[in-house]
Amino acid sequence: MSRTVWILLQLRDGKLHRMAREAITAGQALATAVGGRASAVIVGHETDAASQEAAAFDLDAVWVADDAKLAAYTPGAFVGTLVQAVRGAEVAPDYLVAPHTYQSVDFVPRLGQQLDAAVVPEAVSFEAADDGMVFRRPIMGGKLQARVRTRGEGLAVVTVQSGAFSASDATAGSADVRALSIDFSTVAADREILGVEQVGGDQVDLSKADIVVAVGRGVGGEDKMQPIHDLAEALGADIGASRPVIDNGWLPRDRQIGSSGQTVAPKLYVAAGISGAIQHLVGMKSASCVVAINKDASAPIFSVAQYGLVGDLHEILPVLTEAVKAAKAS
Amino acid sequence: MKIAVCIKQVPDTEARLRVRKDGRWVEEEDLPFVINESDNYALEEALAIAEQRGGEVVVISLGPARVKDALRKALALGAKRAIHLADAAFDGGDAAATARALAAVIEREGCDLVLTGSQSDDAGWGSTGSIVAGHLDWPHAWLVMGLEVEDGGSAKVTREMESGMNEVFRLQLPAVIEVQAGINHPRYASLKGIMQAKRKPIDTPTPAEIGLSADGVGAAGSKIEVLDVAFPSSGEGAEMIEGDAAAMVATLVEKLQREARVL
Numbered sequence: 001m002s003r004t005v006w007i008l009l010q011l012r013d014g015k016l017h018r019m020a021r022e023a024i025t026a027g028q029a030l031a032t033a034v035g036g037r038a039s040a041v042i043v044g045h046e047t048d049a050a051s052q053e054a055a056a057f058d059l060d061a062v063w064v065a066d067d068a069k070l071a072a073y074t075p076g077a078f079v080g081t082l083v084q085a086v087r088g089a090e091v092a093p094d095y096l097v098a099p100h101t102y103q104s105v106d107f108v109p110r111l112g113q114q115l116d117a118a119v120v121p122e123a124v125s126f127e128a129a130d131d132g133m134v135f136r137r138p139i140m141g142g143k144l145q146a147r148v149r150t151r152g153e154g155l156a157v158v159t160v161q162s163g164a165f166s167a168s169d170a171t172a173g174s175a176d177v178r179a180l181s182i183d184f185s186t187v188a189a190d191r192e193i194l195g196v197e198q199v200g201g202d203q204v205d206l207s208k209a210d211i212v213v214a215v216g217r218g219v220g221g222e223d224k225m226q227p228i229h230d231l232a233e234a235l236g237a238d239i240g241a242s243r244p245v246i247d248n249g250w251l252p253r254d255r256q257i258g259s260s261g262q263t264v265a266p267k268l269y270v271a272a273g274i275s276g277a278i279q280h281l282v283g284m285k286s287a288s289c290v291v292a293i294n295k296d297a298s299a300p301i302f303s304v305a306q307y308g309l310v311g312d313l314h315e316i317l318p319v320l321t322e323a324v325k326a327a328k329a330s
Numbered sequence: 331m332k333i334a335v336c337i338k339q340v341p342d343t344e345a346r347l348r349v350r351k352d353g354r355w356v357e358e359e360d361l362p363f364v365i366n367e368s369d370n371y372a373l374e375e376a377l378a379i380a381e382q383r384g385g386e387v388v389v390i391s392l393g394p395a396r397v398k399d400a401l402r403k404a405l406a407l408g409a410k411r412a413i414h415l416a417d418a419a420f421d422g423g424d425a426a427a428t429a430r431a432l433a434a435v436i437e438r439e440g441c442d443l444v445l446t447g448s449q450s451d452d453a454g455w456g457s458t459g460s461i462v463a464g465h466l467d468w469p470h471a472w473l474v475m476g477l478e479v480e481d482g483g484s485a486k487v488t489r490e491m492e493s494g495m496n497e498v499f500r501l502q503l504p505a506v507i508e509v510q511a512g513i514n515h516p517r518y519a520s521l522k523g524i525m526q527a528k529r530k531p532i533d534t535p536t537p538a539e540i541g542l543s544a545d546g547v548g549a550a551g552s553k554i555e556v557l558d559v560a561f562p563s564s565g566e567g568a569e570m571i572e573g574d575a576a577a578m579v580a581t582l583v584e585k586l587q588r589e590a591r592v593l
Binding site: 074075076101102103105106107108109110112113114117118119120121122134137138139140141143144145146147148149150151152154156190191192193194195196197198199211217235243244246247249256259260261262263267268275288289290291292296297298300302303304305306307308309310311315316319320323324327328 | 341343344346347349356424425426429451452453454455456457458460461463464465469470471472473475486487488489490491492493494495496497498499500501502510511512515552553554555556557558559560561562567568569570571575576578579580582583585586587590592593
């Protein structure tokens with residue numbers, strides 16, 4: 001029996017979100033793996049530009065739900081629309097694939113609950129097994145990966161982790177844009193949107209920093225930050241941090257690097273005491289050279305680092321600072 | 331107002347992990363367990379709201395006997411009562427099965443607000459609270475960085491978006507609010523609180539007592555099955571530099587100068 005994959009495309013400023021393109025790659029690959037075809041689904045308002053973008057991919061169709069009630073994202077309106085779309089589909093989908101964005105994570109589990117589906121968050125890969133699909137996803141803050149299987153024949157909803165699939169690998173083609181038949185009189189927002197604000201004013205712009213010394217929870221406290229400052233000064237680096245450091249108030253929020261903070265792309269990135277949760281990795285994966293220093297040899301930061309040093313940063317950093325000074329003086 | 335806080339007990343994020351013999355999860359023997367980080371912030375938020383507006387905090391957790399420690403700690407911090415879904419039938423569930431049980435407890439309790447963390451530091455489904463809200467047919471919000479309960483039964487919510495932006499909106503209570511770590515500064519337990527916690531009640535209902543059948547919860551009620559867990563392959567990782575601090579640094583500096591040419 002042919003399988004149907006729907007790819008939920010997130011929009012940003014009327015265009016496809018960067019991660020929507022990664023979701024297209026993932027959805028096409030999943031369709032191939034299960035022996036089926038993929039279609040795209042766009043939910044929003046004034047969606048013409050985005051649906052034309054999506055129509056240039058190898059998809060069965062680009063299904064569109066366009067209504068003023070969907071102009072601003074709310075889980076109530078999005079879930080209400082998509083539940084109708086799935087239940088009223090000519091060919092019901094077997095899989096829904098969405099990018100693992102903060103918007104998707106907000107509403108996709110609830111969509112899964114309403115449709116009595118299996119929900120697989122944050123998939124980084126999948127493979128066909130004898131009795132269905134097996135998905136790989138990070139657990140324990142990315143220290144381990146679990147292989148999970150969905151039980152039964154029903155709908156599975158999968159969100160795919162940022163960077164797990166490449167946007168440039170999506171197969172081009174030509175798809176028809178078609179309107180979903182939705183009764184919008186029963187669709188209602190469950191939030192009154194008041195506005196969007198910048199976090200903490202962002203006085204510090206780390207995006208153009210040449211060298212970044214980034215510190216994580218492993219530094220051990222606000223009063224133990226001196227080696228970080230010393231190394232940053234010796235290297236002429238800017239200081240960044242992973243989220244726990246910010247949450248504990250050891251550095252101001254505008255130093256945060258990661259999915260909810262800043263994105264950096266320096267030529268040298270020294271990660272000290274950072275375990276490397278995916279939320280941090282997405283903010284620094286474009287660094288040219290990453291040096292990781294961590295006492296836990298299994299920390300995921302080592303999987304993105306070029307050079308890894310296992311040990312106590314309080315022992316290593318002072319020695320490194322002196323060596324950098326000596327190297328620069330010679 | 332009556333506020334329920336759903337917490338999870340998870341391995342300490344600093345702990346060394348080993349894969350269990352059967353390969354399906356981490357070895358829990360000798361592993362230190364703590365209250366999940368974002369759940370700690372959810373508890374603090376609930377206690378602060380109850381102090382400001384009057385009301386009580388009920389803390390709920392699902393898991394084996396060890397979870398009692400997490401509940402005692404929450405009681406020591408100021409929760410009034412605890413509910414422990416300790417029956418073995420609740421074990422091994424995915425987010426949907428766990429949420430089904432939590433929603434049934436919350437419905438039985440009759441709450442005005444449910445707070446929980448956005449994501450657990452172990453399984454990391456990031457979806458349990460949203461599914462609870464779906465069962466209750468209440469609004470929800472995930473990754474909340476600001477919460478202001480307003481007169482008239484609404485709440486103003488600040489939610490984190492990507493790239494350092496926050497979205498601000500209002501929703502109607504009752505609702506499920508999934509908070510992000512960093513929303514507040516969690517308190518420490520006082521000695522008095524710890525003493526009082528010993529006398530506070532911990533209720534342990536069975537699935538039947540919350541109106542659910544045993545095959546609708548735990549592993550039997552799940553649509554997701556964990557086949558195995560493993561450390562990601564190390565082959566694609568970093569070039570590991572060995573030695574004592576001085577030797578490692580000497581090698582590193584040379585490589586940064588000659589190989590990577592960034593120094």
